[in-house]
Amino acid sequence: MTDQKTPRSLPLSNAITIAAQAIGEVIEGRSLTEVLDQLDAHEKPIVQSLTFDALRKWVRSHEYIKQLIPKTPPPEVEHLLSVAIALIVQGSADGKGYAAHTIVDQAVRACDEYEPTRYAKGMMNAVLRKVSLMVQPVEGVKHYPPDPVPMFFPPWWRASLKKNYPKVWQALLIQQALRAPLILRVNARQHTREQYQALLSQEGITSKPIEELAGIELNSALLLNSPVPVAKLPGFYSGSVSVQDAGAQLAALLLGPQPGERILDACAAPGGKTAHLLELADCEVIALELDGGRLGKISGNLDRLHLYTDSVRVIRGDASKTAWWDGKPFDKILLDSPCSASGIVARHPDIPFLRREADILALQQRQRAILTQAWKMLNLEGLLLYVTCSVFPEEGEEQAIWFAAEHSNALRLVAPGQILPTEVNDGFYYALFKKMGHEPTH
């Protein structure tokens, strides 16, 4: 049932309690990644799996809650119910995981173990029993068919996709409501993809290469047939491999780092793309990041991969300003911009709960400020790769068009543009520019 198995197992009732609390934090506006990062290693995989399913099935579970409980319960009970109902619904859909009676028993226990919810354990029991009967197929027919469009996306989001992708918008939403596969990037400094695949298969882990995406050859991407915890991946802690979506693996390949080049990774944390650049060439990299709390993730990743050499500097700074810059221009700049993250919902199902429509234009302004400054720090003949993990054109193609119109010395090179999410990749946007001379001064 869970996306991953735990090294030391957490009782399901405790996991349900922690997941319900995490859901409460997301509803109050906190990023689930931050909430999950605070958990112990043995808690995180199961709690992540429960919260992901609860968010994806939010509308469905709330239909049951509304139908079966006349008065909306207080949030702490509501969130316990939503976690348990999602587990029951998922179990009836894929036939794997916990039996419905176990889920009911453990959810009632979770309710009983926490003083503010104890009063509701009779109701919890009754509601969950009813739900488990309601999800049973009747004469082989599912009593409650799947939603045609996953409804946890807010109306403005659905309307934007419908307008911009009229033929595929529903398929996109359905795709993003599914569990994402585990995709690896093999560290080219340690193994070829084939060598690592053989190591995986010695451990009984089956995988297949992802050869290409958006017309670009991927030489290090492996798709696991079923996800496993990273601790089970051979050589993970000695840097053999990283977890990285196939769409994200295009960034370093498009920028094509060469030995000795001076490269800025302008928005670097947690450092997935920084590491990929360094796996491909002995270049000099500045990994810049605004959020001081995320700097440690970059250095941690680089350390694990044995890439944190004297040629790398991890700096806290704002890419739209110059206070951190020594004035030496860069040969290449990777601008993996802050964005709505609307392309990575399969891996972050809290995103549709956190974003507001007004965020998109505010993000557009931030992206423009960083693009403008980055261009000034680029050498003549240098390359700037603009990247977002968004599917909204306001953050993608509209930005590239705006940028080219603003900078007469920007030559737009071939790059994939908008990549929509599929079963093997998240949604990304890529635009590549070459600096062709000095800009006329006004």
Ligand SMILES: C[S@@+](CC[C@H](N)C(=O)[O-])C[C@H]1O[C@@H](n2cnc3c(N)ncnc32)[C@H](O)[C@@H]1O
């Ligand atoms: C999409 S993430 C980068 C992911 C990263 N490139 C990777 O592949 O692992 C964007 C990052 O930009 C950072 N950021 C946002 N505004 C920034 C700014 N003005 N200057 C530098 N970093 C910024 C965010 O804190 C966030 O960590």
